[in-house]
Amino acid sequence: MTAPEQPEQAAQWVWLARIRRPQGRKGEVFADILTDFPEKFAERRRLWLLPDPAPPASPTPAKTTPAKTIPVPREVELLAHWLHKGGIVLHFAQSDSISAAEALAGLIVAIPFAGRAPLADDEVYVADLIGCTLYDVAKMETAKMDAAPIPIGQIEDVDRTAGPVALLVVRSPGSTEEILIPFAKSYLRTLDLAAKRVEMALPEGLTDLNAPGKS
Numbered sequence: 001m002t003a004p005e006q007p008e009q010a011a012q013w014v015w016l017a018r019i020r021r022p023q024g025r026k027g028e029v030f031a032d033i034l035t036d037f038p039e040k041f042a043e044r045r046r047l048w049l050l051p052d053p054a055p056p057a058s059p060t061p062a063k064t065t066p067a068k069t070i071p072v073p074r075e076v077e078l079l080a081h082w083l084h085k086g087g088i089v090l091h092f093a094q095s096d097s098i099s100a101a102e103a104l105a106g107l108i109v110a111i112p113f114a115g116r117a118p119l120a121d122d123e124v125y126v127a128d129l130i131g132c133t134l135y136d137v138a139k140m141e142t143a144k145m146d147a148a149p150i151p152i153g154q155i156e157d158v159d160r161t162a163g164p165v166a167l168l169v170v171r172s173p174g175s176t177e178e179i180l181i182p183f184a185k186s187y188l189r190t191l192d193l194a195a196k197r198v199e200m201a202l203p204e205g206l207t208d209l210n211a212p213g214k215s
Contacts, residue, residue, distance in 0.1 A: 014116040017109040022102055027095035029104050033088050037117050041081045049074045050108040126158045128193045134170050138201040179207050
């Protein structure tokens with residue numbers, strides 16, 4: 001899986017990383033990895049910086065506002081990169097100081113959609129999951145009588161930092177709370193990206209267990 005695309009330009013961009021903060025004194029930045037192919041950074045020299053349409057809340061916001069100070073999308077040249085503490089450090093030719101790196105905080109590192117890496121038959125891009133509706137079909141498999149798929153909610157994001165299995169961040173209609181669903185192959189039954197529909201056979205009680213405030 002790789003990163004979600006910018007909603008307004010979903011057909012144009014694939015997200016690879018989200019810049020968090022400066023790292024070092026020569027303009028390097030630390031970023032969250034939003035791709036299952038971080039090794040591909042070694043093959044990429046031309047990248048683009050995009051605004052994050054829904055930036056996460058931060059207790060220490062950037063000193064500058066990237067959307068106002070930097071024209072985006074903006075093409076940049078990647079000089080160097082290395083993995084660091086669960087993320088990645090990126091050094092762009094256009095960033096040569098701490099202040100320049102600070103101005104990049106909050107931006108998304110992306111490539112054109114046409115340049116994304118090919119996937120195996122059992123893989124899917126996170127970008128393709130965002131906006132899909134998740135249905136639970138467990139009762140259809142176990143019930144003796146006819147049962148309909150149960151809509152759980154819309155997939156808003158994918159958390160790849162929690163462990164070996166990515167977590168689908170799902171929100172039910174009218175709810176302010178998120179439900180976290182492991183995107184495990186053993187649960188997956190149908191993936192219809194054209195119809196924006198994901199069907200999974202979820203263990204009983206999983207949606208309650210992984211809802212905030214539940215135990």
